[in-house]
Amino acid sequence: KSVMDKILRRRSLQLRDQQCAWQESPDGKKMLKFRRNLPAYKEKDRLLTAISQNQVVIISGETGCGKTTQIPQFILESEIESVRGAVCSILCTQPRRISAMSVSERVASERGEKLGESVGFKVRLEGMKGRDTRLLFCTTGILLRRLLVDRNLKGVTHVIVDEIHERGMNEDFLLIVLKDLLPRRPELKLILMSATLDAELFSSYFGGATIINIPGFTYPVRTHFLEYVLEMTGYRLTPYNQIDDYGQEKLWKMSKQAPRKRKSQIASAVEDTLKAANFNEYSSHTRESLTCWNPDCIGFNLIEYLLCYICEKERPGAVLVFMTGWDDINSLKDKLLANPILGDPFRVLLLTCHGSMASSEQRLIFDEPESGVRKIVLATNIAETSITINDVVFVIDCGKAKETSYDALNNTSCLLPSWISKVSAQQRRGRAGRVQPGECYHLYPRCVYDAFAEYQLPEILRTPLQSLCLQIKSLRLGSISEFLSRALQSPELLAVQNAIEYLKIIGALDRNEDLTVLGKYLAMLPMEPKLGKMLILGAIFNCLEPVLTIVAGLSVRDPFLAPMDKKDLAEAAKSQFSRDYSDHLALVRAFEGWKVAERDLAGYEYCWKNFLSAQSLKAVDSLRKEFCSLLKDTGLVDCNTSIYNGWGHDEHLVRAVICYGLYPGISSVVNNGRSFSLKTMEDGQVLLYSNSVNARESEIPYPWLVFNEKIKVNSVFLRDSTAISDSVLLLFGGSILQGDIDGHLKMMGGYLEFFMNPSVADLYQCLRRELDELIQN
Ligand code: ADP
Ligand code: MG
Numbered sequence: 001k002s003v004m005d006k007i008l009r010r011r012s013l014q015l016r017d018q019q020c021a022w023q024e025s026p027d028g029k030k031m032l033k034f035r036r037n038l039p040a041y042k043e044k045d046r047l048l049t050a051i052s053q054n055q056v057v058i059i060s061g062e063t064g065c066g067k068t069t070q071i072p073q074f075i076l077e078s079e080i081e082s083v084r085g086a087v088c089s090i091l092c093t094q095p096r097r098i099s100a101m102s103v104s105e106r107v108a109s110e111r112g113e114k115l116g117e118s119v120g121f122k123v124r125l126e127g128m129k130g131r132d133t134r135l136l137f138c139t140t141g142i143l144l145r146r147l148l149v150d151r152n153l154k155g156v157t158h159v160i161v162d163e164i165h166e167r168g169m170n171e172d173f174l175l176i177v178l179k180d181l182l183p184r185r186p187e188l189k190l191i192l193m194s195a196t197l198d199a200e201l202f203s204s205y206f207g208g209a210t211i212i213n214i215p216g217f218t219y220p221v222r223t224h225f226l227e228y229v230l231e232m233t234g235y236r237l238t239p240y241n242q243i244d245d246y247g248q249e250k251l252w253k254m255s256k257q258a259p260r261k262r263k264s265q266i267a268s269a270v271e272d273t274l275k276a277a278n279f280n281e282y283s284s285h286t287r288e289s290l291t292c293w294n295p296d297c298i299g300f301n302l303i304e305y306l307l308c309y310i311c312e313k314e315r316p317g318a319v320l321v322f323m324t325g326w327d328d329i330n331s332l333k334d335k336l337l338a339n340p341i342l343g344d345p346f347r348v349l350l351l352t353c354h355g356s357m358a359s360s361e362q363r364l365i366f367d368e369p370e371s372g373v374r375k376i377v378l379a380t381n382i383a384e385t386s387i388t389i390n391d392v393v394f395v396i397d398c399g400k401a402k403e404t405s406y407d408a409l410n411n412t413s414c415l416l417p418s419w420i421s422k423v424s425a426q427q428r429r430g431r432a433g434r435v436q437p438g439e440c441y442h443l444y445p446r447c448v449y450d451a452f453a454e455y456q457l458p459e460i461l462r463t464p465l466q467s468l469c470l471q472i473k474s475l476r477l478g479s480i481s482e483f484l485s486r487a488l489q490s491p492e493l494l495a496v497q498n499a500i501e502y503l504k505i506i507g508a509l510d511r512n513e514d515l516t517v518l519g520k521y522l523a524m525l526p527m528e529p530k531l532g533k534m535l536i537l538g539a540i541f542n543c544l545e546p547v548l549t550i551v552a553g554l555s556v557r558d559p560f561l562a563p564m565d566k567k568d569l570a571e572a573a574k575s576q577f578s579r580d581y582s583d584h585l586a587l588v589r590a591f592e593g594w595k596v597a598e599r600d601l602a603g604y605e606y607c608w609k610n611f612l613s614a615q616s617l618k619a620v621d622s623l624r625k626e627f628c629s630l631l632k633d634t635g636l637v638d639c640n641t642s643i644y645n646g647w648g649h650d651e652h653l654v655r656a657v658i659c660y661g662l663y664p665g666i667s668s669v670v671n672n673g674r675s676f677s678l679k680t681m682e683d684g685q686v687l688l689y690s691n692s693v694n695a696r697e698s699e700i701p702y703p704w705l706v707f708n709e710k711i712k713v714n715s716v717f718l719r720d721s722t723a724i725s726d727s728v729l730l731l732f733g734g735s736i737l738q739g740d741i742d743g744h745l746k747m748m749g750g751y752l753e754f755f756m757n758p759s760v761a762d763l764y765q766c767l768r769r770e771l772d773e774l775i776q777n
Contacts, residue, residue, distance in 0.1 A: 011086035011132075011765025015118065019080065021113035027073045031110050038217050040066030048069060048078050048211060053159075055182060056190045056206045059115055060199045061214030063427065064388035067193045068092075068103050068162055069110065075191075076135045078689065085134065091153075092160040093140045095168045098355050099125040099386040102136040102362050104128070124526060140170040141526060146476055147177060158189045164202060164387060165194040165457035167488075169468060176486050178286035179206065195385040197422055198455070205488050221395075221432040225446040229302060232309070302443055303332065303396055308341050311348060311374055311395050317436070318375040320383060320426050324417040325402045327557050329378045330615060336376075348372065351378035353387060379666065382418070384427045384598055388434070395432040399444040421456040425449060431727055460484075460491050466500035466529050470508060471517045472524035487719065505664050506533065524634045527627075530708065531555065534661030535627060537732075538654075539636040544628070546588040546654050551661075552589045552623035554708055554720070559616035560590070562691050570611040571691055577610075577646070578693035580651065581700055584658050586693050591620060656732045660723045662706040663733040667718065669700045675769055676700050678718070686716040694721055703731050 004319040022028040035041055042063065050057050061067055074090045079088040083298060094100040104121035115121070120129035121137040129136060140161070147153065164171055178190055192202055192209075199211045202666060206319070216436040252253050310319055323329045335642060336342040343350075349369045351361070368391060369375045377389060381401045393543055395565065400417040401424070420428075425442065432438025442449060452607035460468070469480050477483045480495050503509040508529055515523065531551045538547030553559060562570045576587035577593075590610065594617050597606035607614040631637040678686045688695040694705065702723035709719045 008086040009083055012080055012083040013083045013576050014590060015080045016083075017113065019077070025112070026452075028112050033110070035066070035070065035110060038066030038070060040070040040216050042215050043212065044070075044074050048074055050210050050212055052188055053076065053190060054210045055186070055188070056192070056209035058192045058194070058199045058202050058206075058209050058211045058300070059214065060194045060196065060211065062216030062218065063385045064390070065193045065214050065216045067195075067214070068094075068386075069107055071191065071193065072135050072137075072158075072160055073107055073110065075160075079134075079157075081239055083422045083527065086132075088134055088157045089155050090135045090158040090160065091143060091156055092135065092137050092417065093143050093171075093174070094386070095138060095140060095163050095166055095171060096355055096382065096386065097126075097139055098357065098362070098382065099163075100139050101126075101389065102633075107137070109137070125629060140168070140174055144177075144471065144475075147585060151475075152181065152185055153188065156188065158191065160191040161194065162193045163195070164192050165196045165198060166385070167456070169459040169463060172452060172460045172488055173456060173468060173471065175202075175205070175488060176483065177477070179486075180477075194421065200635075201488065204648045215431070218430055219435070219437045221433040221438040221440050223429060224439070224441045225235055225449065226442065226444050226445060229306065229443065230407050259716045261717045270686060283377040303398070304336060304342070304398055306441055307376060309337065311341055314394065314439075315372070317438070318377065318391045319387060319394040319396065320389060320430065320431055321376065321378045321398075322383065322401075323378055323380060323398055324400045325380060327613075327615075329354055329380065332378055334466055342376070349373050351377045353377050353383050353389075355380065355382055381424065381428075383431065384424060391430070392431050393436060393438045395428055395438065397428045397440060398446070399425070399442060401497075407672060419452055420447075422449070422452045422454050424456065425452065433647070451677065452533040460487060461489060464502075465491060465495055466502055467527075467614055469496070469499045469503055470515075470519060470523045470529065473509065474520065500677040502664075503529070506530070521634055521636065522540065525630055527551075527555065530661045530665075534657050535631055535634060537657045537660045539631055541653055541657060543650060543653050543657065544631075544637070545584070547657050548624040548627055549588045549591045549620060550584045550654075550658065552620040553584075553616075555589070555623055556616050556619040557613070558691075559620065560691060561611045561613050563611075566611070567690070571696065573609075573611045574691065575693050575696050581694055581697065581702060582658070583656070583692050583720040584722045585651065585654065590655075591617060595621075652728075655722060655724055656728050659706050659724045659728050662708050664711070664724075665707045666729070667705050667721075669703055669705055669723070671699045671701075674698055678705065680710070680716070683710070683716045686710065687716050687717055688721065689719045692719070694723065706733075 023032050040047075047057075047059065056346055059067060059071065075090055076085070076088065079085045079090075092103075100121050100123050102117055108117065108119040110629075111119060113119060116128040116133065118131045118132055119135045120133035120137070121127060121144050122129055122136060122140050124139065127771060143159070151160070161171060161174060161178070175192075177271070182188065182190065188693055190206075192206075194202070199213070203209045203211050213604075217613040219310075228736075274614060307319060307321075322330075323332060333352060343349050351365055352363055353362075365377060365387070365388065375391070377383070377392075379387075383389065399420060400419055401420050418528055429442075432440050453547065465484075468484075472478075472480050472483050481493070482498060484490055484496055500509065501514060504511070504513075506529060507516055508522050510516050519534070521527050521536055522532040525535065531554060534551050535544075537550075539543045560570070560574045574586060575588075577589040593605055593610075594603060594612065594614075597603050603617075604614055606612070607617065628637065667686055669680045670677050670679070678688065682684050695702060700723050702725055704724050704726070705718070705721040706724055707718040707721040711717050711719060
């Protein structure tokens with residue numbers, strides 16, 4: 001043992017010498033100077049003392065004060081100082097892959113090292129980590145997976161959970177697990193970091209844990225709401241909201257200086273958008289204003305206008321634009337590049353910042369542009385707290401973010417842009433005041449802001465819990481509802497029951513709520529259970545090629561575009577890919593056609609002609625590979641098999657796999673001559689989204705449709721559907737493949753009674769006889 005101690009001691013001393021040498025070098029000195037100026041650095045001693053004296057410490061501080069990059073480093077440095085450096089193992093979780101990757105790279109470079117030496121990262125399917133890695137940045141999901149095989153986190157000395165204010169589902173889940181773990185591992189340190197001041201909530205959850213607040217400093221930021229922005233463009237709103245003197249003056253300048261032609265262009269653009277957004281109706285200062293005010297419509301024109309205005313008239317400083325999502329960012333970017341001012345690379349450096357950007361692109365965000373060039377960053381809410389761009393002076397905030405919402409009563413969920421909270425709006429505004437006084441333009445009326453919720457609901461309260469329940473089961477954490485009742489904020493009982501019920505129906509849990517074999521495999525696949533099911537069956541039936549395309553296609557934004565003004569053309573283009581009453585198979589054809597066109601370097605032309613999004617298709621392409629390697633991890637696919645082993649072009653088989661995955665999302669089809677109608681068990685009459693290939697048919701020669709999603713607007717609409725036959729439903733719907741034949745037949749009986757479909761009744765009788773015989777033999 002003492003030999004081991006000696007080796008570790010020597011290694012620690014080596015690490016210490018290395019750091020000293022780096023800090024003496026010119027680059028190292030510069031870096032240290034930058035670090036010393038961060039607010040977190042001034043609290044270093046206080047933080048380290050608190051961590052050494054307490055098992056749990058909660059740290060809050062303004063975004064950008066140095067929590068993520070500095071605090072894990074302080075711990076590492078102090079461990080190295082005290083010659084324990086070679087034994088410590090610090091895990092720091094991030095809610096998103098992109099931040100785990102960019103932060104680890106930053107920290108390594110602050111330490112004058114390459115990534116993978118003492119600092120590393122690990123995210124799904126990617127990582128950089130060496131034998132000497134002592135500080136590992138990983139996603140929350142990675143830590144949860146590690147807990148699966150290592151319940152006590154053996155060897156880990158510190159766990160840092162970052163960005164807890166975001167209240168993501170994984171983070172809330174992790175906190176329950178860690179809370180259970182602490183008594184079993186008394187020497188393990190837990191550090192929670194948050195950007196906002198709701199630290200008390202977390203502190204009381206951990207029995208009154210110590211809170212340390214890092215005082216920050218930001219310059220004042222002048223706030224403008226939509227009223228003011230429209231006023232700038234020559235529009236006046238009713239009710240007329242006060243504009244401060246500064247605003248009046250600016251307005252006056254604008255109207256004198258703006259070229260007449262551009263002004264009228266803007267005016268008509270604004271007019272259109274106001275019409276589209278039903279602007280007149282918003283005047284009542286109520287929550288209703290939220291529903292009739294639609295920033296998606298105003299967004300682009302006003303943003304373009306504002307950016308031009310800032311570039312031409314404002315002082316230097318970077319601009320940060322908060323958009324709802326990746327797709328918005330890309331369309332806006334295209335629009336801006338076509339603008340003579342904003343598309344001019346000698347004047348504007350246009351960058352994007354979102355969860356799926358490449359790491360080379362990430363680095364550019366932090367760089368200072370050449371003088372005279374204005375940096376404009378189009379970002380998702382990732383730039384709200386996880387990534388800090390230092391030189392931002394102007395913020396444009398569209399007021400929405402993509403958020404999943406779940407309605408337990410109707411058991412439906414959707415990922416839609418929704419209004420941010422007041423806290424988020426403040427965060428966004430704060431981004432403008434880091435280096436000097438800033439300006440923030442909120443592209444929504446003041447009264448809409450007033451109606452925002454104070455905080456966003458935690459994810460665990462607004463998303464379906466199926467995947468979470470699977471995780472709880474596979475981590476052997478006991479009864480699902482008992483476990484979830486110990487959460488920071490527990491989800492509704494109904495939501496938990498719905499999730500358990502669903503998992504039983506799809507055969508992932510048995511009657512006693514234990515994981516089935518299928519459930520175990522599903523828990524290994526980090527995706528919605530229905531998608532996991534398709535992959536598993538696709539692997540078993542050796543038709544992965546098309547199934548991977550379908551599953552990847554369902555995980556990205558719909559590759560089939562439907563521009564407002566060319567809806568008909570787009571739908572007609574889509575229906576060319578359909579011969580067999582299936583949106584899913586249409587996607588497979590479109591994708592395969594694109595692959596061929598890509599090979600001939602005609603991918604873009606193909607997309608353009610067929611109203612397809614090249615970006616989505618590319619995402620599908622890379623996701624397919626990702627999913628395939630996930631399947632290899634589970635052992636369901638042989639490591640040597642290529643996914644291109646032909647899909648057998650057995651469409652019936654693929655239909656069966658689709659049905660297996662999407663069940664119980666099923667509706668009956670009733671053809672009545674010139675049209676057909678659809679019914680589901682829960683909703684009665686339902687309709688198809690107009691962009692479904694099936695919506696263009698006058699008749700569907702199959703008795704059933706399976707669908708992946710239903711959305712309630714006024715009526716219930718089905719999105720993406722595939723027609724299937726009786727026998728496919730009987731064999732692949734429900735739990736028959738799990739061997740629960742009785743349950744299956746009972747459920748089918750329920751369907752039959754409900755839909756009163758005589759042809760199925762015959763088939764059912766027939767099948768039942770066969771199955772009975774089978775069982776007896
Ligand atoms: P917090 O976690 O408190 O929000 P961070 O530790 O992420 O703050 O950031 C601290 C400072 O380091 C910020 O000023 C930020 O701009 C800077 N920074 C972070 N990452 C990078 C990077 N990759 N390149 C340059 N500067 C960075
Ligand atoms: Mg941070």
